[in-house]
Amino acid sequence: MTFDIKQAAAEAKAAKNAIANLSQGDRKQLLVSIADLLVKATADIIKANQLDVQAAQKSNISPSMIERLVLDEVGVRGIANAVLEIAGQDEVLGSIANIKPLPSGIQVGKMRIPLGVIAMIYESRPNVTIDAAALCLKAGNAVILRGGKEAQHSNKALAQVLHDALEQADLPTGIVTVIPVPDREVMAQMLTLSDSIDLIIPRGGEGLIRYVSENSKIPVIQHFKGVCHLFIDAHADLGKALPILENGKTQRTGVCNALETLVIHKDIAERALPLIDALFSDKAVKVHACAASLPHFKRSEAILATEEDWHAEYLALEIAVSIVDDFEQALEHIQHYGSGHTEVIVTEHLGNSQRFLREVNSSVIMLNASSRFSDGGQLGLGAEIGISTSKLHAYGPMGAQQLTTEKFIVYGDGHIRK
Numbered sequence: 001m002t003f004d005i006k007q008a009a010a011e012a013k014a015a016k017n018a019i020a021n022l023s024q025g026d027r028k029q030l031l032v033s034i035a036d037l038l039v040k041a042t043a044d045i046i047k048a049n050q051l052d053v054q055a056a057q058k059s060n061i062s063p064s065m066i067e068r069l070v071l072d073e074v075g076v077r078g079i080a081n082a083v084l085e086i087a088g089q090d091e092v093l094g095s096i097a098n099i100k101p102l103p104s105g106i107q108v109g110k111m112r113i114p115l116g117v118i119a120m121i122y123e124s125r126p127n128v129t130i131d132a133a134a135l136c137l138k139a140g141n142a143v144i145l146r147g148g149k150e151a152q153h154s155n156k157a158l159a160q161v162l163h164d165a166l167e168q169a170d171l172p173t174g175i176v177t178v179i180p181v182p183d184r185e186v187m188a189q190m191l192t193l194s195d196s197i198d199l200i201i202p203r204g205g206e207g208l209i210r211y212v213s214e215n216s217k218i219p220v221i222q223h224f225k226g227v228c229h230l231f232i233d234a235h236a237d238l239g240k241a242l243p244i245l246e247n248g249k250t251q252r253t254g255v256c257n258a259l260e261t262l263v264i265h266k267d268i269a270e271r272a273l274p275l276i277d278a279l280f281s282d283k284a285v286k287v288h289a290c291a292a293s294l295p296h297f298k299r300s301e302a303i304l305a306t307e308e309d310w311h312a313e314y315l316a317l318e319i320a321v322s323i324v325d326d327f328e329q330a331l332e333h334i335q336h337y338g339s340g341h342t343e344v345i346v347t348e349h350l351g352n353s354q355r356f357l358r359e360v361n362s363s364v365i366m367l368n369a370s371s372r373f374s375d376g377g378q379l380g381l382g383a384e385i386g387i388s389t390s391k392l393h394a395y396g397p398m399g400a401q402q403l404t405t406e407k408f409i410v411y412g413d414g415h416i417r418k
Contacts, residue, residue, distance in 0.1 A: 003181045005189050009144060009196035011174030012117045016142040019175045020114045024091045026169070031087035031134055033165040038080040038130065041161050045076055048157035049126065056150050064254025064315055068125045069150055079127050083134045085382035092401045093140050096409055104418075107411040112404045114140035116198035119190055120385065121146045121212060123204035126154035131376075131383035132201075133162055133176050139403035142175045144197065146190065148204070149182030156180060191216040201398075203386040206313075221394060223386035225313040226256030226341035228371045229334045231356070233327065233347035234267040240368055241346040242275055248344065248371040250283045254315045256387060257342055257374040261310065261320040263330050269293065269323050276321075285317045292323040310337040327352055331359055338362050340389035342374035363389060363396035 019027070038045070049071040056066050071079075092112055099109030118141050120132045129145055136143035147155040159178035166173050179186060191200065194217045202212040203223040213220050230248060232241045248259035264272060273296035280287055281299035288305040289297055309320040310333075324330045334343055344366040345356040353367050364374040364387075374397065376384025381399030388394045394402035 005186045008177045009193045012142040013196040015172040015174035016117055018171055020140040028087045030169050031083050035080040035083040037161045037165055042076045045157045048153040051153040052151050065124055068254050079130045082383040086134045086138050092404055105415050109409045110406040111409045113407050117142045118199045119144040119197045121202045123148035124150045126151040129155050129158045132385045135385050135400050138400040144177045146179040194218050221388050222390045224389040225339050227260050227313050227339040228342045229261045230259050230344045231263045231330045233352055234265040235349035236346040237348055244370050253317055257371050259371050260313055263322050263333055266323050266325055288320040290322045293321045342371045344371050
């Protein structure tokens with residue numbers, strides 16, 4: 001099957017005003033229709049998804065990747081509910097903020113507007129197809145979606161739902177394009193179409209992010225790897241720290257907000273590490289331990305950490321562990337090895353908690369809460385198009401508002417510049 005990405009991008013550009021200029025009520029109804037059609041198409045979506053899962057199992061894809069691929073009835077309904085939550089959020093377009101009079105007599109404010117045409121490149125997870133489409137539609141953007149080959153059947157079924165909803169609303173289907181082929185050449189050509197596409201968002205493995213960043217002629221928002229740290233401070237409550245560690249590392253290993261490194265203050269290590277050793281042994285977590293912490297792991301599978309381990313995103317039941325001498329050394333470790341994704345501190349010390357929140361500059365900072373909350377749905381965005389580790393123009397989980405920009409609005413009454 002051949003696919004003309006240049007033509008698809010041109011159609012998206014031609015269609016973007018249709019969604020941008022849609023009324024708030026009509027845009028909300030479009031999203032509600034998508035949610036309804038998803039539920040009605042559940043059987044077809046699951047059937048298509050099973051083809052992808054079977055192919056993945058035959059290809060010896062890792063269990064964590066297959067976990068991200070699977071869609072069952074609960075999963076489809078969850079996606080539909082996320083669309084409904086997005087539909088019910090406050091309108092992001094057209095609002096004018098910070099309007100103020102200036103000495104010249106004019107009044108100046110800023111209005112939120114769509115970005116235009118957004119291209120999303122992602123791997124494996126078919127729910128991203130709907131999440132990304134719904135968020136882009138909420139923000140008044142046209143969108144081109146290029147999923148991984150592992151989810152081709154699932155994405156085609158989901159694309160049919162999106163197009164059915166657009167047709168029911170008498171809107172051009174070019175507003176949402178789901179690329180039906182996995183050809184890398186199509187993606188490579190897409191990265192050059194700066195006349196039609198306004199923004200590229202890659203979401204996936206480090207190799208994908210680097211390829212897109214290095215080859216795109218279009219602005220890129222990077223959603224890089226999640227080397228997420230948990231720092232157990234000397235003043236931590238271990239009754240909070242252990243559940244936060246367990247949840248962050250073992251609830252789901254194949255996601256970017258899972259913990260990859262544990263940093264622990266030496267003053268609490270003697271009490272904490274035997275409990276952590278028992279936890280990791282029970283959960284079959286492999287430990288890459290620093291020289292100081294390695295002797296404490298008597299039950300768990302543990303080996304001496306290398307320099308590469310501090311940079312690693314394992315996406316598996318593995319974790320790196322480092323004992324630090326003081327709070328400053330913990331900050332230095334996290335700032336040096338972090339990927340800008342999510343960092344967690346467990347502490348009862350007010351000063352240390354505020355320093356951590358202020359001085360650690362990853363996109364999401366957690367105080368006494370699991371890294372698994374670093375998710376658009378959990379942070380009130382309904383869903384996310386991804387978690388940006390770029391500071392321009394969005395940082396952290398990206399919802400509908402982060403898929404808009406602002407233009408200046410000036411009110412006058414015959415004013416002229418003197």
